[in-house]
Amino acid sequence: MTGAAVKGDPGAGATGVGSAGWVDALARKRRPGPSRGGHADAAPRRALHAATQAVHAGTFDDPATGAVGTPIYQTSTFILGEEQYRAVEEGYARDRFIYSRYGNPSQWAVQEKLAALEGAESALVFASGMAAISATALALLDKGAHIVASDELYGGTYNLFHHELPSLGFTVSYVSPRDPAAIQAALRPNTMLLYFEAMTNPLLKVVDIAAIAELARAHGARLVIDATFVTPLGCRPLELGADMVVHSCTKYLNGHSDLVAGVALGSRKLTDMVWPRLLAFGGCLDPHACFLLERGLKTLAVRMRAHQEGALAVARFLSTHPRVRQTLYPGLPSHPDYDLAQRTLRNTGGMVSFNVASDAQAIALLQRLQLMREATSLGGVETLVSLPFNTSHAAFTAEQRARLGIAPGCIRLSVGIEDPADLIADLDAALAALPDA
Ligand SMILES: *Cc1c(COP(=O)(O)O)cnc(C)c1O
Numbered sequence: 001m002t003g004a005a006v007k008g009d010p011g012a013g014a015t016g017v018g019s020a021g022w023v024d025a026l027a028r029k030r031r032p033g034p035s036r037g038g039h040a041d042a043a044p045r046r047a048l049h050a051a052t053q054a055v056h057a058g059t060f061d062d063p064a065t066g067a068v069g070t071p072i073y074q075t076s077t078f079i080l081g082e083e084q085y086r087a088v089e090e091g092y093a094r095d096r097f098i099y100s101r102y103g104n105p106s107q108w109a110v111q112e113k114l115a116a117l118e119g120a121e122s123a124l125v126f127a128s129g130m131a132a133i134s135a136t137a138l139a140l141l142d143k144g145a146h147i148v149a150s151d152e153l154y155g156g157t158y159n160l161f162h163h164e165l166p167s168l169g170f171t172v173s174y175v176s177p178r179d180p181a182a183i184q185a186a187l188r189p190n191t192m193l194l195y196f197e198a199m200t201n202p203l204l205k206v207v208d209i210a211a212i213a214e215l216a217r218a219h220g221a222r223l224v225i226d227a228t229f230v231t232p233l234g235c236r237p238l239e240l241g242a243d244m245v246v247h248s249c250t251k252y253l254n255g256h257s258d259l260v261a262g263v264a265l266g267s268r269k270l271t272d273m274v275w276p277r278l279l280a281f282g283g284c285l286d287p288h289a290c291f292l293l294e295r296g297l298k299t300l301a302v303r304m305r306a307h308q309e310g311a312l313a314v315a316r317f318l319s320t321h322p323r324v325r326q327t328l329y330p331g332l333p334s335h336p337d338y339d340l341a342q343r344t345l346r347n348t349g350g351m352v353s354f355n356v357a358s359d360a361q362a363i364a365l366l367q368r369l370q371l372m373r374e375a376t377s378l379g380g381v382e383t384l385v386s387l388p389f390n391t392s393h394a395a396f397t398a399e400q401r402a403r404l405g406i407a408p409g410c411i412r413l414s415v416g417i418e419d420p421a422d423l424i425a426d427l428d429a430a431l432a433a434l435p436d437a
Pocket of ligand 1 (some may be wrong): 130229261
């Protein structure tokens, strides 16, 4: 704890928007942080590339021993001194260590790394992607507000929007993320939030974030993008005009299928509005999970290269196979959003969807795969395979799935970082062993 940082450089008046005279009296300047000053701060002041930031941003060496890398601060609480009392009293508790639901050095380190990768001023980590999404949505909505959301949402988000938020008095309209006219038409005077996913599941539609951001700005509403499927290495929605970005860090960001976490990113001002909801709803991330997430993030750039390379090879193989009716991968020219993907994504990711003749054939195929693991979730080093009809979209009827464009026999692959030749051999053998439809 450096007392020297206090004078003239305090953080924000976290929750105290317009509430106390001291805010103006002290002429506080918001720090983007909070930060412990990672390796990237010590590096020359030129913009570092994403792969370098993935390794160094936020990460700091142990000041006590010189151990390389961020220590795990496995503590619930911190010694209180005059400085901590003042931080609470004056409203900048977010910038001091007081209690680990409020903040912890392990959280700060990984938040700074995530913020650097996303090009965000500030970040807050959460115990899950859903904790990040619910806290963010509730922070940006006033009583009675209306939301315009994608009609192709992650199931957990759909449940939040369809069941939880209406019970709190919010209303939600669902529109196609590909139809700007429908989005415009859905806006109401009380629309405060537009919520879309950068790439949809399982059809991997690419969303034109800049176009939607323009609609939001013109209406005075805020745009939140769930960028879980694309990662900051695919695109950075804040640069395209989004107000906040959320991720399930459970997926690519951690990348090893060994923790559940989430993050919300944006300006310091907006994350200061989310922070009180993190405190109130309690979805803080444990220091050990922060360590795992920070470690996972260090390899994000090399993993995403491998995911993209593997997914492209697998998609090319599937697209020529006689038993495969359709293959969807945004990096394949046959994908309806290929041009938009080329224009807006630096990495088209590791998700591939394809259709065989029927759901029965899809089940038969999964039973014949030897290497690929049958599991829900995505973004880990190992290839996972699942069927939307009995996982993510099990709550829908066959007709509803068809209306969304999910054909019978749809299979979703999260292509890992294995050698693509082994993945193709696994698929090839399983497809060859399929009974006739
Ligand atoms: C998994 C996922 C979530 C939810 O994240 P959790 O970490 O499981 O809470 C939200 N959005 C998308 C797009 C996801 O894939």
